[in-house]
Amino acid sequence: MASTLRRIPSGETFVLAGLLLYVVVVVVIPLARLLLEGLAPGEEGQIFGLARDTWGSRSVGRALANTVLIASLSTCVSVVVGVAFALFVRLTDIWGRKAIVFLAMLPMLIPPQISALAWIELLGPSSVILQLLGLAPPPGTTNPLYSMGGIIWVMGLEHAPLVFLAVTAAASGLSNDLVEAARIGGVGSWRIVRSVVVPLLLPAIIAGGALAYVSAIGNFGVPALLGIPGRVTVLTTLIYQRLNGFGPSVLGEVAAIAYLLVGLSILGIVIRIVFETRSRTVQTRIGPALRSFALGRHRLTVSALVWTATLFFSILPLIALVSRALVPALGVKLSFETMSLENFSFVLFESAGTRRAFANSFTLAAAAAILSALAAIPLAYFSTVRQLPVARFLDAAADAPYAVPGTVLAVGIILVFLPPLPLLGFSLYGTIWILLIAYLARFLLLALRPINAAFATLETGLDEAAAIAGARPMRRLLAIGAPLVAPAAVAGAMLIFMTAFNELTLSALLWSTGHETLGIMVFFLQYEGNSPAAAALATVIVAVTVLLALLFELFGRRYAPGAVPWHVAT
């Protein structure tokens, strides 16, 4: 039993090497390359000259100021809306709380560019709903959303569910004893909420707000649809416009702009981590969960108000979107006589472009989902169960491409994959492969997280018993680990599919003719002025997404509890 000699490369070593290659190529090199690129000397060779020149330019300065302002104010919108909904749902006995939760989470499922589109249709001069109410702006006026205020509003609502989730999760960790103690002390309900519950939830509110802020910094879909026509440029759209206008020659400059995005996000990420930890320390629930306060005679009024807000935020924009999709052509008024499905038949059957986009997005999303889940299973096993240092490093590295804005990742990927590949001699830029690489980098984490959690809850003895039975690590993974975490892997893959199917930020920088994705297609149809077709395509995407979400919900509830990110305890 000369075991020291028996250390020839085993299956474990090969798989680990494969994972190392995967994560290093799609994650580590692009992000590292981006960091180096921005550090390049300026034209006269000054240290970090390029970055300093870029940051000094007026357009970058304006985009930076806009980004900070929009992110901060939209975070305020998210916090106000998210906290208000969370408190009403968790603390009062308004009617239909389950339904409100579902509707309040809806904006999170709908990709930002589609939310923006829906709000454009709701508040623009041709809005069917405003026309019905006689409130529509006169034809020809610019849409009020094509402005900084519009971006702040739509982005704020888009990210409100993040705050809502953080606060409801923290509230379920609070014990009802806290409230009862105050009540016995003779404190009134309103006072309890203000001086007991809200202060305890404050860390969670800040953590949720920080998450909304980070998402706002990196958001591309909303400023692309609202800010470009409204001439409000933020950093993400500035990078897009520069690369679109000047091509790869401005990569260095664009990398320097990406630095700013990274810097702004890191600030938010740090705040989030600090307050999430703090929030966890108050959630030491023993005893019964927080009970809701009876609204008594105000129940009807408050319920009506909350329901109106919910419908306004979550449903009306979608109705506006669908009704625009039913209008046969621009300028035609919607009525039962004019209503038609022409736009749907156009995007689903006639237009070669959208059909190709369906095929591309489907293939890319499916490939990204399956490959990420397949890589995440051994990676999570090696890092969580075997605790191999290399695997733990790779596991941590997989966080980065999801934490930084998508635009940043896309720039890094262009930097690495634009030049011809070493040895092979051809470039992946302009092919569909570069999109797949970007998706694999960005979404690996979404599979890794639930699988890691599943491994962490498995008893360590299960793997040890298999080792004692003589099985080597790969055999143990295949026979014991993988079957037991399979539901979590499926949940992760479904989540990736849903997210990648709608993806816009990465595709906007990496697409090429013939390799359009659905996100890009909606964006272009709208730009070409074919907003009925854009609305029809968006409607189809929303329907598919909601269907996938329901499937995921059913699956998750049954097989992988905890993997569904929008689950809220009511």
Add this chain to the structure above:
Amino acid sequence: MAGIELGGVTKRFDQKAVVRDVDLHIQDGEFLALLGPSGCGKTTLLRMIAGLERPTSGEIRIGSDTVASQSIFVPPEDRKLGMVFQSYALWPHMTVFENVAFALRVAKLRGKALEDRVTEVLEAVGLAEFAARKPAQLSGGQRQRTALARCLAMEPRLILLDEPLANLDANLRGTMQREFRRIHRESGTTFVFVTHDQHEAMALSDRVAVMHEGRILQLGTPQDVYGQPANPTVARFVGKGALLPVEVTETLGQGRLRALLSEKLIELSGPEGTGERTLCLRPGDIEIPPADTAGFAATVMSVEYRGGMFALELAPDSLNGTRLEAASPVAYAEGDRVDFGIKSGWVLPG
């Protein structure tokens, strides 16, 4: 079938020594119990033998193979041993049959040979009719048997058991103890059995190793460990011995000693040597009333009925502060005065 040899085995977790310099020789085919209070390092020692932890220093040999030393570490999958976990660690997605068959499949056994072997083992533990069940559909005792069958399937040279009975009720524990003895007898395999229950250790094992704070304090047959504890800690832990200072006055040969206890001469046993020593008294060493007139007077502090006899707590007048436990067939009341004699007792070495 294999003996185990541990030499100077130490394990530290973050500088904290959990197992300290353990030397232990376990004989081939022996049933050894590793007995000690919670947290003394029993599991850690067992896991080092299994290969689930690597010793910080020291050597472990199983049979003729060195499995752990400064330069060698054989992973558990190559040690060819069996282990029963306290939690059983049954694979929840596999049936009882598959749980038992797994190691055989890994060893490339296939087809009829595999089926026959699994069936044989399941029959040996009385689980043949449960082969198709998943662990979740089994009772605690059946899970325990499955875990045992799983490790018997490979006919390992050594079986390690980490408190395998801790999660069973008292009745089932008795049944399973007899099962373990039977299977040990029939298979002839070496068993190392971790427990913190001294009755279990005594009932099952050929020898008991008493562990405390990472060290092995005594290794011997159950009778040795109970009747002739090597030091005060073992005496206190095993069988609740009361410890008293005595003056040994005379060595009588053949392990007999004469000693002076509060001005009365009594006969005791223990290693040779006169002078101030420590006496370990067990309930069985005390007789009420005393056989001769030279008894000790005491007050009954408490009485507890233990089915067939009474356990008395005595406060002797002359041994200030000491409490002795004694057994009596007749009832006394708290506060009664009694006379008792010391018919035997073990004087600790040193």
